[in-house]
Amino acid sequence: MSKGEFERIADYFAPLAAKFGGAYGLTDDAATIAPGTGRTLVVTTDTIVESVHFIGDETADLIARKLLRVSLSDVAAMGAVPRAYLLNIALRRELSDTWLERFVAGLRQDQEEYNIHLIGGDSVSTSGPIVLTATMFGEVEEGRALRRSGAGPGDGVFVSGTLGDGVLGLRAAKGDLSEAKQDTVAALADRYRLPRPRTALGPSLAGIATAAADVSDGLIADLGHIADASAVGARIEFERLPLSDEARQIVMDRSELLAMAATGGDDYELVFTAPEEKIATLLENWSGVSVTRIGTITADSSVRAVDAHGETLLFPRIGFRHA
Ligand SMILES: [Mg+2]
Structure with missing residues (x-):
């Protein structure tokens, strides 16, 4: 009743x-x-x-x-x-x-x-x-809302927190990572079920970042949205993508899952672009979530990730699609 x-x-x-x-x-x-x-x-x-x-x-x-x-x-x-x-x-x-x-x-x-x-x-x-x-x-x-359209060549590309936990967490929640340690599985599943929106970082970036989006469809897809809106490209250094300890443990045994850090959805981190010196000033007094520089905005229109040797890695640009 x-x-x-x-x-x-x-x-x-x-x-x-x-x-x-x-x-x-x-x-x-x-x-x-x-x-x-x-x-x-x-x-x-x-x-x-x-x-x-x-x-x-x-x-x-x-x-x-x-x-x-x-x-x-x-x-x-x-x-x-x-x-x-x-x-x-x-x-x-x-x-x-x-x-x-x-x-x-x-x-x-x-x-x-x-x-x-x-x-x-x-x-x-x-x-x-x-x-x-x-x-x-x-x-x-007024006038300080972060848009996707303001990124310019030479801007750094930054992300908050860690990437890949959302999609690995979905697998964990579904029981697909049964070979992993139990606390690792629990931590990842928790990240999937309960995102940590970056509500302190976002407002701090107003007036500093040139463009921003949250990582809901996957880094490559969401950075692609910024690149499209800004009519620029981006070069991501794959080895710089920040991983949580839990995600690192998973991909150590199953390296085929590593690409998920770049393409997986549901992370709800922020990806944003900004001139390096402006971010340095912000981060000097920043005690919140970690911020990592992962690449640079380029004048051409392609979004690509390169490995430690500068070789381009190919990812499907589609990212994560909600069913
Ligand atoms: Mg969004």
Whole structure:
């Protein structure tokens, strides 16, 4: 048995909106957001579908947190600070209140972690799979939103954190890395299930980076988007790609998986371009996630990775495709 629409909003969702003035306790027809003076709103939306984007064995709190984090990653890639979100959910009629309670607990946990607030949304019943949409609002100083189109020849190419954990984590979560150590498998699966959007780094790059994107489709694909939008190319030094200790352990035994660091999706790191000296100034006082220079923007239009001997490595440019 489940609660009616109004009861659900009052019991589960209104408390998530209590601290945001413009949400009006979810009792008005719409919410209002006032960006600070000289600031502009950034907005992005993501939808996930049961058995397409989550494999079915995740707990509802993890599903909620991943939903928010994927959008938080896009807001960070624009150089913006996240503030509030709308939530649209289509839930199967027979879904229990326990599932919804756990879903809401996940939302609450990440609201606190990222200082964001629910400000509205909609919920409907469906006989089909669960469909969840989050629309995230952030803000950035006017004119300073990071675009994909500003990279110029000679700019360094940088990435945050480590690459390949998302796609190796998906394999781990599916049980495909059973030969690996258990804690390695657990750490990678966790990286897949719970991305770490770079919400501190992104806003720090506003006014410094010339272009940015988050790594959701895979480094080569997402850097390709920057290259296309900027009408430039890029040269990546493959041996510089930062790997986590866990990913390193996996690829030591199975070197065919190494290419996944360049092409795998779901990392939710930031890839960005900037003049070297500007980044050096930022990093002098930076204590957050690691930032690694992996290559250089070129005037020609190809995105290529080279090995330690300068030989070009071939990767399919398609990257990771969501099913
Ligand atoms: Mg993105």
